[in-house]
Amino acid sequence: MADLSDWIPYDERSYEPLGPKDKLHIKKIAKYSANNYSPYPFVVDRAEGFWLYNMDGHRAVDLLSAYSAVLKHRHEGIIEAVENELRYGSDLVSRALCSRAFAEFAEMICTVTKYDRVLPKSDGGSITDSAVGALFMHGHKKGIKEPEVILTTDYFHGRALTFGANAFFDEDQYYGKLGKVNGIKVVDHTAEAIKNAINKNTVGIFIETHKGEGGPLFTKKEDFLAIKKVVKDNNLFFGCDEIQTGLGRCGYLMAWQEFGEEAKPDFVTLGKALGGGVIPVSALLGTEEFMSIYRPGLDGSTHGGYPPACAAGCASLKYILEEGICEKSLELGQYFTKQLNEIEGVNAENRGLLIRLEIEGVKSAKPACYELLLGKNRDPRVFMKYGHKNYARIAPPPGAIVKETIDWVVEKTLKPVLMYAKEGPEQAPLIQKN
Numbered sequence: 001m002a003d004l005s006d007w008i009p010y011d012e013r014s015y016e017p018l019g020p021k022d023k024l025h026i027k028k029i030a031k032y033s034a035n036n037y038s039p040y041p042f043v044v045d046r047a048e049g050f051w052l053y054n055m056d057g058h059r060a061v062d063l064l065s066a067y068s069a070v071l072k073h074r075h076e077g078i079i080e081a082v083e084n085e086l087r088y089g090s091d092l093v094s095r096a097l098c099s100r101a102f103a104e105f106a107e108m109i110c111t112v113t114k115y116d117r118v119l120p121k122s123d124g125g126s127i128t129d130s131a132v133g134a135l136f137m138h139g140h141k142k143g144i145k146e147p148e149v150i151l152t153t154d155y156f157h158g159r160a161l162t163f164g165a166n167a168f169f170d171e172d173q174y175y176g177k178l179g180k181v182n183g184i185k186v187v188d189h190t191a192e193a194i195k196n197a198i199n200k201n202t203v204g205i206f207i208e209t210h211k212g213e214g215g216p217l218f219t220k221k222e223d224f225l226a227i228k229k230v231v232k233d234n235n236l237f238f239g240c241d242e243i244q245t246g247l248g249r250c251g252y253l254m255a256w257q258e259f260g261e262e263a264k265p266d267f268v269t270l271g272k273a274l275g276g277g278v279i280p281v282s283a284l285l286g287t288e289e290f291m292s293i294y295r296p297g298l299d300g301s302t303h304g305g306y307p308p309a310c311a312a313g314c315a316s317l318k319y320i321l322e323e324g325i326c327e328k329s330l331e332l333g334q335y336f337t338k339q340l341n342e343i344e345g346v347n348a349e350n351r352g353l354l355i356r357l358e359i360e361g362v363k364s365a366k367p368a369c370y371e372l373l374l375g376k377n378r379d380p381r382v383f384m385k386y387g388h389k390n391y392a393r394i395a396p397p398p399g400a401i402v403k404e405t406i407d408w409v410v411e412k413t414l415k416p417v418l419m420y421a422k423e424g425p426e427q428a429p430l431i432q433k434n
Contacts, residue, residue: 019056
């Protein structure tokens with residue numbers, strides 16, 4: 001038997017950048033950037049398909065493209081659409097004038113999603129502000145002096161200080177202690193809890209269809225429809241945050257569609273993948289009744305409706321539909337999850353290609369995620385994001401990943417790392433040492 005006396009558990013290892021160029025750029029970020037993120041020490045120089053390449057020539061399979069590219073990194077069609085707009089179109093950054101690009105985007109996204117109107121912005125936090133702000137405006141229009149909006153636990157609606165949307169996520173840090181503005185009420189993610197929280201001041205309910213940062217944590221059909229019924233019975237507005245779950249990620253253009261047309265919210269927020277990973281784009285879509293609250297001057301965004309961003313949004317929607325991203329997500333998600341559940345000590349659950357991976361017997365998935373990306377001689381290296389507790393989130397680009405890649409990643413990297421995430425030297429196989 002091999003001598004494993006110097007085996008070091010993942011949670012006791014330290015991980016350095018993979019080369020001198022990465023180290024130099026990380027020092028620049030540490031010196032000049034606000035310290036508001038704690039990123040992996042891997043500097044992305046370029047991306048292609050499902051690969052991320054660092055400054056020193058190392059590459060990693062991207063299992064978290066849900067943050068940007070739901071198709072693939074550097075999709076040729078999206079880049080061409082943006083390039084054409086930049087070369088031959090407009091760089092107008094004001095809605096003081098109309099633009100052809102925005103007209104085309106507005107028509108396309110409303111036609112595809114079957115909502116009546118769209119309000120564009122450039123990121124998820126600001127579009128969430130718009131959604132919740134619209135609910136408050138509806139309340140004031142009804143004569144409610146102190147309108148209330150209900151959110152549910154384990155939520156993450158961006159880092160919007162205006163209503164403390166990140167209080168759950170950073171509840172033990174200064175940010176979370178800032179609290180929420182008056183009118184935000186947070187209750188358990190159940191129909192009963194929401195029903196009990198509703199009062200004469202309640203205007204609407206805003207939830208994530210499935211909670212991305214909270215797990216992911218997935219909502220069952222019966223629970224979602226029960227919440228929708230409570231909202232309908234009380235004549236309130238119902239909105240869904242689809243910024244992580246929308247645009248094919250969960251197997252449907254919007255994840256709520258899994259539950260049928262009766263589940264349709266009054267408004268949804270979209271983002272991340274809407275720009276195809278090329279330009280940030282977000283959107284609030286709603287029914288005529290919900291969107292009727294807007295009047296000139298009540299909301300806006302300098303880059304909401306920016307023509308190159310509109311070109312990116314149109315191209316993203318076009319290729320999501322043409323390339324069958326919803327169908328690919330359903331098929332590959334089931335396949336990937338089955339492979340993961342065959343790894344000892346791992347439990348996986350999915351909605352399409354949004355997968356929650358739970359590692360048994362550890363407090364956090366962070367050490368294993370660092371080993372996957374930065375462990376000595378790992379091939380292929382794998383990037384996936386650790387979450388709360390012992391969860392990690394897997395969300396590869398369905399437009400680039402294939403079954404053969406999944407097999408390769410599971411067999412060569414995920415399995416040999418994850419099955420020993422909680423083990424000591426007596427159980428560990430011959431694994432490279434740091």
